[in-house]
Amino acid sequence: MKIYDTLSQKIREFHPLDDNKVKMYVCGPTVYDYPHLGHARCYITWDVVSRYLRFKGYDVTYVRNITDVDDKIINRARENNLTPKELATTYYKEFQKAMEALNVAPPDIEPKATETIEDMIKIIKKLEEKGYAYASEGDVYFRVSKFKKYGRLGKQSIDDLQSGARVEASDKKENPLDFALWKAIKTENEISWDSPWGKGRPGWHIECSAMSEKYLGEQIDIHAGGQDLIFPHHENEKAQSEACFDKDFVNFWMHNGFVTTNNEKMSKSLGNFLTINDLLEKYDANTIRLFILTNHYRMPVEFADESLKAAKNGVKRLKNAFEDIKNTVGEEKIKEAEKLITPIIDEIVKTGQLPFHKIDTVQDIEEIIPASLMENCIKNLKYFITAMDEDFNTSKALSVLFDIASCAQKTRESKNPEASAFCLALLLKLASVLGFDLTKSESLNDELSSQLMELVISIRQKAREEKNWAMSDFIRDELGKLNIVLKDQKDKPTIWSIQD
RNA sequence: GGCGACAUGGCCAAGUGGUAAGGCAGGAGUCUGCAAAACUCUCAUCCCCAGUUCAAAUCUGGGUGUCGCCUCCA
Incomplete structure (x- = not known):
């Protein structure tokens, strides 16, 4: 089979690094808000990839992390008078609920950043020893200029990046492009862990390097996420891991396209997102999945009610x-x-x-x-x-x-x-x-309703036998208003189903 | 400015140089008491221009338009 690899920008023949074992790491969500359609697209995509690899007979280990500590979580928690942990737990549960509702199979391992701090510190220490990292006033930064391959994944040259000047300059950094591996605490009561550089918390990128290595090893087959993670997140992960372990980090980098609305990326920062909860009120898991899978995973998907309706009828x-x-x-x-x-x-x-x-x-x-x-x-x-x-x-x-x-x-x-x-x-x-469940159908949840339903059908059947079409059509129409659809069959009893 | 994509019927969408999958919607019919479901038939020459080729939606060049990344984001 062939897979497109972002790094080489080519579709390459896929062979696992080790026999038929596939080590797959997907960047999970930062849990500080309700998951939206963009997340649904992303995790449905990787769900299908992992399902298909298994179908092909590969022994897949699928790791998908949870980012449960970062600036956004800390800020949002403060606004709501919660601890970061409380806030993260709330939205982690929302995320799990949404994934289950979408019939996205859970990953084999779902590590949390806050449970992997020790491993991150180990990597940062090693990077410091090797000269790839330097401490500065309690922070630790990655020395981008020392890692020659920097920019290859995101197709950015260090010169262009520097002239771009959109990166945060800081007195603490040797170079504006250097990124934080460890951030020192600013006030005494904020969330923090002890480290060789003092109290602080990890930078964003280091967690994935650590969790990936901890659960899958120094080299993995597939590393996936949204296209927006290519740069800087995956670029930085790659730099850290390869500088630390002296090996190619990932065999295939895979990235899914965005969901757009009004031809604009759906994202939290733009505030134009539709939550999975909202979507599920109108459309079921199969419909959302069909809507997403009709597009190739690397192409953008434009959200439109009309498209969802088309998908709904297709599922039907x-x-x-x-x-x-x-x-x-x-x-x-x-x-x-x-x-x-x-x-x-x-x-x-x-x-x-x-x-x-x-x-x-x-x-x-x-x-x-x-x-x-x-x-x-x-x-x-x-x-x-x-x-x-x-x-x-x-x-x-x-x-x-x-x-x-x-x-x-x-x-x-x-x-x-x-x-x-x-x-x-x-x-x-x-x-x-492909992750569809065609056998699941809405059903009446109690015995009495089912019996009443049978009764209604038999009354209508009597009317039909007497050619009382007015009555039988009335019953069918009224049931229709309750989303119960009847199908008469020749020489067979009428069947009914609940349709949403 | 740098980098990367995309442009196919009313809508969504696949498409590996040889003559346009599929879904939705629409039209006609079969079945049915009527419906529903199902089944049958029907519905495009691929943004523009030039080039390569016996042959291009597919390759090359030039336009036009749209989007994304380069800052947090799936």
Whole structure:
């Protein structure tokens, strides 16, 4: 598979550094406010990347940190009369809640900056010993001029940066470009830790160098985050880690594009952001995910209500495939189909070939699934893999889901329940690789409501038998107002579902 | 000023030099008591100009427009 690497600005063939183990580090949020759509885009993207790498058989260790100490947290806490820890905890919980609601799988390890201070100090000390860092009035700065490769990731030359003069000049720094590894306390009662340079707290960039090394080692396969982190954050991380460990820090730097509104980046500083909570009131996790994944992860995504609505209807189509087929063939058949297709998917992912050596399995399947349909499923599966192998082309991959859904519906109509279930099983599997859950549906949460619902349906059925269309349509319309949608089926009981 | 992107149908969007995936919306039909869902059919020559080539949305050059980074940001 191929992945675009920001450093080389090229799409390169991906090979893990160590066997099939993938070490992946994603820069997590600074928890000082509600997470917004930009965060959703970012973490959905890396969620899909980690899911797909696992689907491909890689042994992924996914680390995503939480920045729980920094200027913004400290200031915001002060404004609200809270300790930084209290504020960070509040918004960390909000973040977790949002991720769960978006069906973003938790990372394997989620370290917090405040729990990694010791490790940061170790790195800073080493950098100081090696001459890459210097202490100045209790602060410690990274000596940018000593690190020759500085600026390569962000494509900035030190000269240009210096003439840019947007960096904060300070008497404490040898060079305006030098950045803080450690910041001394200014007042006695602010949050701080003891260090060889006195009481203080870490600079922003050092935490990722430390957490990455602590949980994944000195070299990692993938380091990801939003495009806005390329410079200076990732540039600085890279400088610190490589200066400290004398090794290339990261094999593939990956960065996702922004969410924009009115053609402008959605960000906290611009105040034009839409929180995930607000969004979830109107659209569900699948819809938000489809909206995001229709765009390639490196392209900007323009937020528009119309696009979300389009995504919502798209999700409905995929979910209808599941619901229609479940109602026609039953859940048992779908489970059986899942058992049939799993070894096929595994084998194609691994070898690109059908498992011909497992003759028995193939013969069993041939008796149930028509060859042409089988061929179509395999074609789609391979197309999905090819698309995702090309730097995670989710937009292309999604077209496969729609094709399989349509295929499943067609076979359902042609009354081939096994074949239909087989397509559906493939759909569910590939959808889950992209983080969709098509099986989850709104349901009535208590027994009595369900029973009443059955009663209403049977009353309407009586009316229909008596050709009392006025009554039966009235019931259907009124239920519609409650977001309950009825589907009459020929020779089968009416089915209903709750749609948001 | 430096660096990096983007410009494809009504909207969103993929596109690896050989003749435009997919989704949404729209139109026509099948099914249905009517709906809904589903199914079938239908709907573009790719910002402008020049060049390379037998052949370009895809490569080169020049425009025009939009965005991002260079300061906290996913």
